[in-house]
Amino acid sequence: xxxxxxxxxxxxxxxxxxxxxxxxxxxxxxxxxxxxxxxxxxxxxxxxxxxxxxxxxxxxxxxxxxxxxxxxxxxxxxxx
Amino acid sequence: xxxxxxxxxxxxxxxxxxxxxxxxxxxxxxxxxxxxxxxxxxxxxxxxxxxxxxxxxxxxxxxxxxxxxxxxxxxxxxxxxxxxxxxxxxxxxxxxxxxxxxxxxxxxxxxxxxxxxxxxxxxxxxxxxxxxxxxxxxxxxxxxxxxxxxxxxxxxxxxxxxxxxx
Numbered sequence: 001x002x003x004x005x006x007x008x009x010x011x012x013x014x015x016x017x018x019x020x021x022x023x024x025x026x027x028x029x030x031x032x033x034x035x036x037x038x039x040x041x042x043x044x045x046x047x048x049x050x051x052x053x054x055x056x057x058x059x060x061x062x063x064x065x066x067x068x069x070x071x072x073x074x075x076x077x078x079x080x
Numbered sequence: 081x082x083x084x085x086x087x088x089x090x091x092x093x094x095x096x097x098x099x100x101x102x103x104x105x106x107x108x109x110x111x112x113x114x115x116x117x118x119x120x121x122x123x124x125x126x127x128x129x130x131x132x133x134x135x136x137x138x139x140x141x142x143x144x145x146x147x148x149x150x151x152x153x154x155x156x157x158x159x160x161x162x163x164x165x166x167x168x169x170x171x172x173x174x175x176x177x178x179x180x181x182x183x184x185x186x187x188x189x190x191x192x193x194x195x196x197x198x199x200x201x202x203x204x205x206x207x208x209x210x211x212x213x214x215x216x217x218x219x220x221x222x223x224x225x226x227x228x229x230x231x232x233x234x235x236x237x238x239x240x241x242x243x244x245x246x
Contacts, residue, residue, distance in 0.1 A: 033207045034170035034199045040140040 106203040109222055113213050114201045116166070116191075128217035131242040132164045133235070135210040136199055138171050139180040144208045147226040148184045154235060155188045161243050165189065170199050170207070212238045214245065 031039065042048050061067045107113065113127055113134065127134065135151060137144035148167075155165050165188035171177040177192045193199050202211070205224045212221035212235065221238045223231055 033204055033209075034136065034138065034196055036207070037138060037140045037172055040138075 106205060107201075107211070107219060109219055111219050112217050113211060113219050114198065116168075116198060127164075127166070127213060129215055130162055130164045131158075131215060131239060132166060132213045133210055133239070134213060135165070135167045135208055136193075136202070136204045137167055137169055137208045139169070139173075139176040140171070141207045143226040145180075145184075146228065147208055147210075147231070148186055150226075150232045150235075152187055153232075154239065157236075158239050158243065159188075163239055163243065166191070168193050168198060170196060210235075212242065214242050 038044075047053050057067060113132075116127055116134075133151070133154070135144075135147065137147070151165050151167065154163065159165075167186060167188060167190045169177045169180070169190065169192045171180075171192060174192060174194075181190055202209075208226050210223045210226075211219050212223075214220050220242060221234075223234065225231075
């Protein structure tokens, strides 16, 4: 006689197993500190061109009376 | 109903999924530092038997650049007393690693952790991170990040403490 497991029990077991393996508790950020070389590239820095940033600030200031909002420093390496 | 035989057939797949999602836990103070081995480009100095600082760095990490002169000073002051420094690069690009080493010419051992084999075992919390290890290969202090004079002072104090131990 073949041993059989109810489908519902099997599904619950698989779901619980999946959750317990880390899918539920794994941190949302999966990029490890040692994998941030590309994120640390200067191309990822929104303020890498000081002259261009100053020009855009002038444009937004004169046309939209808006300024600031450039409070992000550095690139994406997250060092220190 | 799902036959038990069928469930047993997919069990290895589920086990693989489980293993794949589990990452290495971060090593902590009191743990033994893992053996340094793998396809590195230079012979790694053995850890254990000497007070050792293992520093994880990358050429793209600005604080790492700032820390190298400090390690050179530590090396000059304490290498003769038994301190060994090993700087492990996690660079993906071997050329970037080579350029960095050529620029700084560190007077201590450096190696490239190809494939991130070692850093995965250690699971550093940030870049750079350095581990101060005693003669019994036990991690005694961990510095996550480099904070200039503050880190230099702490490292000096810790190295002197470990060197004074038998």
